[in-house]
Amino acid sequence: MADRKANTGSSSEGPTNNCDYTGGTESPKSPEDESSERPEAQYSQDLKSVLVTSVLNLEKLDVDLYRGTHHWVPRTQRLFGGQIVGQALVSAAESVSDNLFAHSLHCYFVRAGDPKVPVLYQVDRIRDGRSFTVRSVRAIQHGHPILICQASFHMQQPSPLQHQFTMPEVPQPEDLLTVEELIHLYLSKPDLAEKSKQGLNKLLANEVPIEIKPVHPPHFYRLAGAEPRKLFWVRARGYIGEGNMKLHCCVAAYVSDFAFLGTALLPYPNYKAEFSASLDHAMWFHSTFRSDEWMLYECESPWAGGSRGLVQGRLWRRDGVLAASCSQEGVLRVTPVTEPSKL
Numbered sequence: 001m002a003d004r005k006a007n008t009g010s011s012s013e014g015p016t017n018n019c020d021y022t023g024g025t026e027s028p029k030s031p032e033d034e035s036s037e038r039p040e041a042q043y044s045q046d047l048k049s050v051l052v053t054s055v056l057n058l059e060k061l062d063v064d065l066y067r068g069t070h071h072w073v074p075r076t077q078r079l080f081g082g083q084i085v086g087q088a089l090v091s092a093a094e095s096v097s098d099n100l101f102a103h104s105l106h107c108y109f110v111r112a113g114d115p116k117v118p119v120l121y122q123v124d125r126i127r128d129g130r131s132f133t134v135r136s137v138r139a140i141q142h143g144h145p146i147l148i149c150q151a152s153f154h155m156q157q158p159s160p161l162q163h164q165f166t167m168p169e170v171p172q173p174e175d176l177l178t179v180e181e182l183i184h185l186y187l188s189k190p191d192l193a194e195k196s197k198q199g200l201n202k203l204l205a206n207e208v209p210i211e212i213k214p215v216h217p218p219h220f221y222r223l224a225g226a227e228p229r230k231l232f233w234v235r236a237r238g239y240i241g242e243g244n245m246k247l248h249c250c251v252a253a254y255v256s257d258f259a260f261l262g263t264a265l266l267p268y269p270n271y272k273a274e275f276s277a278s279l280d281h282a283m284w285f286h287s288t289f290r291s292d293e294w295m296l297y298e299c300e301s302p303w304a305g306g307s308r309g310l311v312q313g314r315l316w317r318r319d320g321v322l323a324a325s326c327s328q329e330g331v332l333r334v335t336p337v338t339e340p341s342k343l
């Protein structure tokens, strides 16, 4: 389980950058930044992240009313929860001033999203306070809410109270394979069942706008019974760049729902999810970060029962600073697996 040691940030080795939204919109200077920005060539072919150019680029229809379209739709043919949360946060953030940053959001997914039509986002300006500002967003399709979201924004306020857990020690992303590279590796296995091959090829055809490097690939693919915990490096595909912390939070909201709920299924290799969907999603943003640079997503599930599972996650900057925490409950209706996986 996670190293629960509290790091107060007071040692010369510890993180010191909590809630440091310097200059209003500046993103952090991580060690990667110091050694120059990630060279342009290292970004995926698309250069500018599709998350920024398309998914989180909402059309303004009226005051506090936006329309969002879809990029990647999961095989379930219901909209990806992370997309709806990310878009809801974009619409909420539009109505707050530039010196305010999301510090938390709480959402319920009340209906499945329909990939055939766009989503409308209606923002209610609940309160503008001196330090905190709260917005409520309804994501609407076919005249009904599919998501209700409350997001709270805070101005930067320094404090002597500052601690965090210590980031788990894991291999660096440069030493790990991407999901796509792992799939190619599995596909090259001569005894791979035809059904598995088809499944893997479908996965490869997915145009997910984020890149993932699992720390323990079997845990990511759920091949064996394991403790309900997984770790993977994750970043947005393409370039986003420094200077827009609001946007990085929205991208992180998108990213944070990916492969999250599956953590609760890890101890049960003999069951497959016949139906799984996130019921709610909460996030807390702690520090500045860049969502187009590798972050470690540490996911664990402290509980499952009654056809539901709870998952909790921490997004770490690679320099060890805790960027965000996440929590989600999902419905998990399972059936026994008849054939063991041949991956």
Ligand SMILES: CCC(=O)SCCNC(=O)CCNC(=O)[C@H](O)C(C)(C)COP(=O)(O)OP(=O)(O)OC[C@H]1O[C@@H](n2cnc3c(N)ncnc32)[C@H](O)[C@@H]1OP(=O)(O)O
Pocket (backbone or CB within 6 Å): 078, 079, 080, 081, 082, 109, 110, 111, 112, 113, 257, 258, 259, 261, 276, 277, 278, 279, 331, 333
């Ligand atoms: C990566 C994770 C994700 O992104 S998931 C995407 C984001 N989350 C979502 O889309 C969830 C949106 N919310 C919902 O769809 C609903 O709130 C859910 C979770 C389904 C609530 O369920 P419920 O109140 O049961 O809705 P419903 O009556 O419309 O039923 C939906 C389907 O489930 C079935 N169901 C219901 N109860 C049971 C049960 N006890 N045992 C077995 N099946 C059950 C219903 O029959 C219905 O099925 P169908 O759609 O008619 O095939």
